[in-house]
Amino acid sequence: VFADARTLPADTTLETDICIIGGGAAGITLAREFGGGPTRVLLLESGALEFDSDTQALAEGPVTGLPYFPLASARLRMFGGTTNHWGGVCRPFDEADFERREWIPFSGWPIRKADLDPFYEPARVITQVPSGDWDVDHWADRDRFPLLPLAGDRIQTRLAQLVPRSSRSFGRAYEEEVRRAGNVTVYLHANATEIETDEAGATVARVQAATLSGNRFSVAARQFVLAAGGIENPRLLLVSNARRSNGLGNQNDLVGRFFLEHPRFLAGMIAPTHPHLVAGFYDQHPAGGGEIRGYLAPSDEVQRAEGLVDIQIRLGPVYIDSFERAIASADIDSAQALVDAARRGETADDFGRHLTNVVDDLMSWQAFAIPGAPVPVPYPEVVSRLLRSTPSEVESLLPDLLGDAAAVAYREVLGSAPLATLNVTPRIVQAPNPDSRVTLTADRDELGLRRAQLEWRLSPLDKHSVLRTMEIFGAEIGRAGLGRLKILVDEDDAGWPDDLEGGWHHMGTTRMSDDPRQGVVDRNCRVHGISNLFVAGSSVFPTAGSGTPTLTLVALALRLSEHLKGIME
Amino acid sequence: VTDQASSQPSVAGASVPSAADAVAPGAASGDLRYADVPNRLVAYLVDAIILAVIVFIGALVVSALFGPAVRFDLTADTPGGRIDVDDRLAIVNALVGTALGGAYFVGSWMVLRASPAQRLFGMEIGHERDGATLTLGVAVLRWILLGAPFGIATALTTGLAGFGGLLLLAALLWYLILLVTTARSSTRQGLHDRLARTVVAKPAHAAVWGDRPRQERARVR
Numbered sequence: 001v002f003a004d005a006r007t008l009p010a011d012t013t014l015e016t017d018i019c020i021i022g023g024g025a026a027g028i029t030l031a032r033e034f035g036g037g038p039t040r041v042l043l044l045e046s047g048a049l050e051f052d053s054d055t056q057a058l059a060e061g062p063v064t065g066l067p068y069f070p071l072a073s074a075r076l077r078m079f080g081g082t083t084n085h086w087g088g089v090c091r092p093f094d095e096a097d098f099e100r101r102e103w104i105p106f107s108g109w110p111i112r113k114a115d116l117d118p119f120y121e122p123a124r125v126i127t128q129v130p131s132g133d134w135d136v137d138h139w140a141d142r143d144r145f146p147l148l149p150l151a152g153d154r155i156q157t158r159l160a161q162l163v164p165r166s167s168r169s170f171g172r173a174y175e176e177e178v179r180r181a182g183n184v185t186v187y188l189h190a191n192a193t194e195i196e197t198d199e200a201g202a203t204v205a206r207v208q209a210a211t212l213s214g215n216r217f218s219v220a221a222r223q224f225v226l227a228a229g230g231i232e233n234p235r236l237l238l239v240s241n242a243r244r245s246n247g248l249g250n251q252n253d254l255v256g257r258f259f260l261e262h263p264r265f266l267a268g269m270i271a272p273t274h275p276h277l278v279a280g281f282y283d284q285h286p287a288g289g290g291e292i293r294g295y296l297a298p299s300d301e302v303q304r305a306e307g308l309v310d311i312q313i314r315l316g317p318v319y320i321d322s323f324e325r326a327i328a329s330a331d332i333d334s335a336q337a338l339v340d341a342a343r344r345g346e347t348a349d350d351f352g353r354h355l356t357n358v359v360d361d362l363m364s365w366q367a368f369a370i371p372g373a374p375v376p377v378p379y380p381e382v383v384s385r386l387l388r389s390t391p392s393e394v395e396s397l398l399p400d401l402l403g404d405a406a407a408v409a410y411r412e413v414l415g416s417a418p419l420a421t422l423n424v425t426p427r428i429v430q431a432p433n434p435d436s437r438v439t440l441t442a443d444r445d446e447l448g449l450r451r452a453q454l455e456w457r458l459s460p461l462d463k464h465s466v467l468r469t470m471e472i473f474g475a476e477i478g479r480a481g482l483g484r485l486k487i488l489v490d491e492d493d494a495g496w497p498d499d500l501e502g503g504w505h506h507m508g509t510t511r512m513s514d515d516p517r518q519g520v521v522d523r524n525c526r527v528h529g530i531s532n533l534f535v536a537g538s539s540v541f542p543t544a545g546s547g548t549p550t551l552t553l554v555a556l557a558l559r560l561s562e563h564l565k566g567i568m569e
Numbered sequence: 570v571t572d573q574a575s576s577q578p579s580v581a582g583a584s585v586p587s588a589a590d591a592v593a594p595g596a597a598s599g600d601l602r603y604a605d606v607p608n609r610l611v612a613y614l615v616d617a618i619i620l621a622v623i624v625f626i627g628a629l630v631v632s633a634l635f636g637p638a639v640r641f642d643l644t645a646d647t648p649g650g651r652i653d654v655d656d657r658l659a660i661v662n663a664l665v666g667t668a669l670g671g672a673y674f675v676g677s678w679m680v681l682r683a684s685p686a687q688r689l690f691g692m693e694i695g696h697e698r699d700g701a702t703l704t705l706g707v708a709v710l711r712w713i714l715l716g717a718p719f720g721i722a723t724a725l726t727t728g729l730a731g732f733g734g735l736l737l738l739a740a741l742l743w744y745l746i747l748l749v750t751t752a753r754s755s756t757r758q759g760l761h762d763r764l765a766r767t768v769v770a771k772p773a774h775a776a777v778w779g780d781r782p783r784q785e786r787a788r789v790r
Contacts, residue, residue, distance in 0.1 A: 368639060372662065380629045400651050
């Protein structure tokens with residue numbers, strides 16, 4: 001059931017069994033688990049079913065430390081949360097991600113992968129990941145692109161699947177189901193402003209909430225789950241300081257600390273031995289009825305021996321100039337727009353312009369054919385040029401002579417266009433760092449809440465790991481005769497490259513640990529010291545993990561729902 | 570069209586039936602039959618290839634006289650900047666190419682009573698009424714109706730968004746119309762033939778391999 005919080009009488013107190021704050025992937029997963037059952041669930045969603053810029057402005061906040069995306073564009077405040085602009089890349093965590101690694105400070109989870117395994121498959125179904133098979137060989141056998149023929153096992157291939165674009169938004173996927181669930185009420189436009197506890201600060205009594213229209217109300221519940229994302233979760237705990245000046249769960253100054261990301265930047269370029277080196281497996285591509293992307297990473301043994309954080313290497317083909325221009329051309333964008341619209345059964349916006357672009361591109365050859373000939377005959381200069389050119393020069397002229405679509409078709413048929421280089425982009429599983437943190441500013445938002453401030457930090461171990469991984473990878477590439485790797489990382493330089501950016505993953509700010517001095521929540525995601533406050537989402541991750549966050553946070557939400565069901569019973 | 574079924578006009582020693590004869594499609598009349606569509610299509614393609622070589626030679630001459638129509642600059646790094654086509658020379662080439670096409674078809678129809686490929690396949694072209702050799706006016710009209718203006722139109726509209734595709738589409742549609750109307754005509758007269766009042770026929774003595782009865786083909790082998 002959906003309800004509009006703006007229509008509630010002022011100062012209403014709503015009563016329920018479970019109050020969930022936040023309608024993103026974690027919140028919706030939790031709510032669904034109780035749908036149709038006896039437990040009353042009330043979900044507070046800041047936004048609406050559609051994007052609203054005033055609501056989104058509540059997410060604004062300053063960024064200090066390393067450069068980061070503007071906080072208001074790094075997540076979404078609407079039903080479905082950030083899945084509404086999610087890239088859809090999914091991969092479960094490995095066993096090693098949960099283990100304590102002596103060379104990585106603050107590493108290790110209080111749970112093992114085996115604790116999450118029963119929830120990964122249901123999480124995959126909920127997230128709409130096409131296949132439950134994550135074995136690289138399974139996919140390699142079905143892929144038109146081969147794995148890179150690297151010798152030995154120092155560098156291994158990993159694999160991520162992509163959720164189809166149309167299925168990525170949890171909001172759109174589960175809106176109808178939530179609407180039909182009589183025991184689940186989603187209040188839209190409802191912003192949690194404070195979590196109130198009893199006098200001792202040991203039990204949450206109610207959550208105060210407000211709408212941008214000025215309405216204020218509260219929710220009393222038996223259990224509360226904070227599922228507002230890796231930045232809003234610590235923000236809400238920190239602003240809820242009526243009983244404890246440091247905020248809730250922050251008795252050890254841990255709330256907001258250990259902000260984790262999956263940073264990446266261009267760290268090297270491979271000059272391939274052969275221009276048609278096929279590295280398509282390591283680029284996003286269709287396979288087995290879905291879409292996948294391969295990564296290269298140092299094996300667990302190499303990470304242990306070298307004392308490295310996990311680094312996943314992406315390979316991005318950079319084709320010779322004429323092909324790069326063709327692939328990035330407006331004509332190809334137009335063709336894509338027409339195809340996308342046709343798949344949706346719609347007519348593309350600006351249909352005429354797109355069609356003209358595509359037709360003109362398909363007719364590119366006409367400019368180089370002698371007009372008046374009854375069949376296409378190239379000008380003598382074109383014939384002369386082609387006869388004097390090497391095969392690779394002829395290949396480079398293909399987009400100029402036959403058009404952008406022909407160049408793209410050529411790449412698709414061969415599996416690779418002529419390569420100039422392969423860009424090597426490491427995706428760093430950054431080491432937990434207490435100085436990387438979310439804090440509060442003095443500045444307040446429209447509802448009077450202090451804004452979140454992000455100070456993102458990396459550590460020397462992260463940078464050393466990138467450099468060493470690149471060296472190992474370069475050696476393996478050379479040993480296999482695939483090319484030479486030019487490393488662009490300078491370890492002597494204390495800073496990070498200008499193109500460093502995150503992966504839009506906000507993790508670690510309410511980290512999980514059995515020890516209250518090491519974490520904000522326990523292994524069941526309950527905030528230490530508070531009997532009925534839980535946290536769902538990637539903010540509980542103690543480490544960033546080799547997978548992407550969504551699948552694991554959904555699995556954790558399912559595990560939490562099982563725990564809550566036990567409590568409710 | 571005059572219905573003169575009883576007076577069989579002569580074409581190269583054979584008699585040409587009137588276009589209005591109520592005969593089965595492609596059926597023979599006397600010792601002459603209307604040229605069938607597959608043979609005409611193949612003949613046209615052969616003519617097109619011969620003409621392509623001639624037009625290419627014409628372009629070589631234009632290039633020698635006026636300079637290259639296409640210039641390459643592989644160091645340029647702007648989209649479309651690596652190959653430059655001189656628009657004025659493109660029009661010159663279009664005019665030359667069209668003129669060569671006209672001379673090829675109109676000339677051969679008037680002098681040889683068939684294009685070179687038509688002659689190769691044993692076909693002849695004449696006026697539908699009496700089989701007479703085409704006059705200059707009729708020959709030019711038939712050539713125009715065979716799609717001659719498309720080349721010049723292509724050169725004139727180069728660079729105009731969407732026109733290249735539009736012209737190609739129009740040309741393909743026109744040739745399809747000619748093909749279908751030819752195939753559906755009992756006298757194998759496509760729209761171009763009907764408008765120019767011409768007919769393509771194949772005297773029996775000039776029949777080629779594909780027209781011979783099965784037994785005769787066996788003997789030839």
